[in-house]
Ligand SMILES: Nc1nc2c(ncn2[C@@H]2O[C@H](COP(=O)(O)OP(=O)(O)OP(=O)(O)O)[C@@H](O)[C@H]2O)c(=O)[nH]1
């Protein structure tokens with residue numbers, strides 16, 4: 137099964153919610169990754185295109201996503217939310233948590249689509265690890281694994297489906313190697329998907345013909361967003377529409393087309409990226425880029441009166457990384473200190489980016505977007521706050 141198959145529509149799946157919209161992307165369904173460390177060349181296939189809810193008017197091109205009418209005549213508020221932030225900052229993960237919280241289940245086609253990407257995530261992770269072994273001149277515990285790793289390095293297949301038995305054994309054997317495990321412990325020194333260990337540990341379960349990703353697998357997988365996705369949900373008699381746009385530089389050009397009529401912004405900022413550079417230019421610091429982006433959004437005249445809910449995300453990865461890679465190495469203004477001091481320092485940078493914005497026009501949260509319990513509490517509070525402000 138490949139991703140190209142996921143062009144079926146939500147409306148095609150009996151008994152499934154018609155409320156999720158993922159408009160067709162402008163590019164072919166799946167383009168090959170550009171290099172071993174960069175899966176960002178992938179595009180998202182048109183997995184869903186629902187039949188409309190009676191009270192909603194829709195359009196379905198990527199630049200003009202389906203919209204709900206600003207005012208309804210049934211006493212409901214229609215509230216439009218925009219999810220922004222750089223690539224891999226946790227936007228789609230947050231959207232997924234919203235879907236879990238407000239009971240917008242994944243469609244069958246979405247699950248199959250994600251499943252294909254899970255294989256791709258696994259292969260990309262093991263490839264990043266063996267590449268790092270060469271870069272950092274880390275030796276394999278078993279020298280035979282160097283040969284197995286070479287075969288991985290030279291494999292340019294996209295691997296969007298089940299692995300052949302030989303390949304799965306190769307990946308498992310390499311993953312168990314103590315040298316690779318040492319490299320994995322140093323993963324903050326190179327770009328590795330945050331969910332690499334989770335999927336590599338579960339490869340036996342995943343590499344089955346009848347494997348269906350569970351809730352956690354779906355949350356942990358990474359499918360770069362291309363174009364605009366959105367979810368419609370109801371909370372406390374208010375109808376919400378949440379738009380999620382890809383955060384890679386190439387996708388940010390589309391952001392401004394979504395700025396009109398937005399009631400609140402959810403901004404995800406991956407604070408764990410303080411030591412990393414952008415995939416796009418391999419130069420710009422990812423945290424600096426994200427902070428600049430936040431400032432740009434905060435200064436945007438159209439958002440002068442729009443509340444910003446800022447999620448300082450990936451707190452788990454941040455905490456793990458601090459002991460390995462001191463923050464002060466990358467942010468000399470940080471005087472050093474414990475985890476809390478480091479978090480407060482990052483928060484102060486975010487406040488700077490938010491500038492002179494009125495206090496009631498932003499809220500800052502420390503989040504772990506993969507943590508469903510934490511996110512359900514946080515999002516419930518955020519949604520309540522938005523409703524209160526809208527009244
Ligand atoms: N450990 C950890 N992983 C996270 C967290 N938030 C997101 N992830 C993982 O990071 C990866 C990227 O997350 P996404 O939500 O898809 O990123 P995105 O911002 O939508 O990225 P684009 O669509 O490329 O703009 C996924 O594998 C997620 O499971 C977090 O707080 N902690």
Ligand SMILES: [Mg+2]
Pocket residue numbers: 227228229359360361380381382383
């Ligand atoms: Mg996304």
